[in-house]
Amino acid sequence: MIIGIPKEIKNNENRVALTPAGVVSFVSAGHKVFVENNAGAGSGFTNEDYINTGAEIIDNSAVLWEKSDMIMKVKEPLPSEYTYFRKGLILFTYLHLAAEPALAQALKEKGVLAIAYETVSVNRTLPLLTPMSEVAGRMATQIGAQFLQKSNGGKGILLAGVPGVNRGKVTIIGGGVVGTHAAKLAIGIGADVTIIDLSADRLRQLDDIFGNQITTLMSSPFNIAQSVAEADLLIGAVLIPGAKAPKLVSEEIVKLMKPGSVIVDVAIDQGGIVETIDHITTHDNPTYVKHGVVHYAVANMPGAVPRTSTIALTNVTLPYALQIANKGVNKAISDNEALRLGVNVANGEITFEAVAKDLGYDYVKVEDALSEMVEL
Ligand SMILES: NC(=O)C1=CN([C@@H]2O[C@H](COP(=O)(O)OP(=O)(O)OC[C@H]3O[C@@H](n4cnc5c(N)ncnc54)[C@H](O)[C@@H]3O)[C@@H](O)[C@H]2O)C=CC1
Numbered sequence: 169m170i171i172g173i174p175k176e177i178k179n180n181e182n183r184v185a186l187t188p189a190g191v192v193s194f195v196s197a198g199h200k201v202f203v204e205n206n207a208g209a210g211s212g213f214t215n216e217d218y219i220n221t222g223a224e225i226i227d228n229s230a231v232l233w234e235k236s237d238m239i240m241k242v243k244e245p246l247p248s249e250y251t252y253f254r255k256g257l258i259l260f261t262y263l264h265l266a267a268e269p270a271l272a273q274a275l276k277e278k279g280v281l282a283i284a285y286e287t288v289s290v291n292r293t294l295p296l297l298t299p300m301s302e303v304a305g306r307m308a309t310q311i312g313a314q315f316l317q318k319s320n321g322g323k324g325i326l327l328a329g330v331p332g333v334n335r336g337k338v339t340i341i342g343g344g345v346v347g348t349h350a351a352k353l354a355i356g357i358g359a360d361v362t363i364i365d366l367s368a369d370r371l372r373q374l375d376d377i378f379g380n381q382i383t384t385l386m387s388s389p390f391n392i393a394q395s396v397a398e399a400d401l402l403i404g405a406v407l408i409p410g411a412k413a414p415k416l417v418s419e420e421i422v423k424l425m426k427p428g429s430v431i432v433d434v435a436i437d438q439g440g441i442v443e444t445i446d447h448i449t450t451h452d453n454p455t456y457v458k459h460g461v462v463h464y465a466v467a468n469m470p471g472a473v474p475r476t477s478t479i480a481l482t483n484v485t486l487p488y489a490l491q492i493a494n495k496g497v498n499k500a501i502s503d504n505e506a507l508r509l510g511v512n513v514a515n516g517e518i519t520f521e522a523v524a525k526d527l528g529y530d531y532v533k534v535e536d537a538l539s540e541m542v543e544l
């Protein structure tokens with residue numbers, strides 16, 4: 169199989185979908201790898217590093233997409249890349265289609281076989297999302313602390329407090345991977361941390377992990393309003409896999425927050441949980457102020473720490489990509505249920521139920537969408 173690795177074009181996206189070590193794995197299994205010129209530069213991998221491990225450098229995105237059987241990316245294709253879509257192309261990347269209706273339509277219309285990292289699922293865990301959620305969770309606290317500084321538009325508090333002065337309050341909605349890692353950092357710097365989740369079992373686990381270093385609360389409109397109103401920093405970390413994020417924090421609740429408080433909505437890649445966040449922000453221009461509250465809604469947070477993130481991401485994506493290349497995509501999907509759950513679009517159909525529901529398409533099972541091509 170020919171695997172193509174484009175240079176990412178999203179704002180400040182410095183990750184790359186394959187490291188030189190990954191090239192060795194593909195080439196030694198008999199595959200060919202094309203890497204776009206300087207695709208790895210932002211993560212500290214030079215063209216020479218890729219050439220030395222057996223890849224070929226291609227200086228033109230259109231040519232790279234055209235020559236490749238499978239495109240491995242980090243972020244969802246942007247509109248300028250939709251023109252490269254074609255029937256039968258395999259696309260393996262983050263997609264977050266519930267929040268990207270135009271992309272979903274383009275993938276459908278062009279017959280791309282699109283496998284989303286974020287819905288590949290093993291025993292209700294999301295192995296290809298987890299490492300980036302670990303990164304983004306840790307970053308969320310770091311970024312929140314930074315924007316709480318007066319010079320950055322915040323209310324001018326130090327989350328850690330000092331002897332004789334209150335610690336800052338951090339409310340985290342969603343106690344999964346992002347929420348846990350945000351909490352780790354917030355506890356580490358000495359903040360007063362509350363985690364809100366809908367799952368009583370998850371709250372029990374968090375209580376076992378963090379003990380009385382955190383307060384846990386069941387997710388309800390009342391608890392959310394009360395905790396958010398008091399928070400200096402609110403972190404959005406909810407996920408319903410594949411689906412648009414629920415708007416759990418209304419405009420009225422945001423108005424209850426004190427001026428200079430900060431919201432970091434990590435769940436923005438699925439549309440975000442805060443009503444006053446109506447657009448995605450970028451690393452170049454990461455915040456805006458509404459009702460006196462600083463809003464941060466960057467959908468590719470790990471792109472700002474690309475060396476760590478690229479290695480963490482490719483550690484988990486490579487084994488799946490190798491299965492696709494070695495077995496062929498149909499057999500790989502047929503053999504591996506986790507990978508099958510990653511298929512969001514196939515043969516012009518939406519094959520992930522939550523995405524189909526949110527975007528108003530008929531849901532077609534992967535087995536049915538691919539029935540002419542493979543027995544599942
Ligand atoms: N902005 C960015 O750069 C990045 C964003 N993310 C996103 O962060 C979000 C969270 O990801 P993970 O932590 O990995 O997901 P996860 O599945 O580990 O955790 C989600 C948590 O939300 C909880 N939840 C669901 N409905 C809820 C409700 N109504 N109220 C309270 N809690 C609720 C679940 O019980 C679960 O504990 C996802 O949208 C993910 O794509 C992840 C990495 C980077």
Ligand SMILES: CC(=O)C(=O)O
Nearest residue numbers: 262300437467468470
């Ligand atoms: C999860 C995701 O979309 C990201 O890491 O950018």
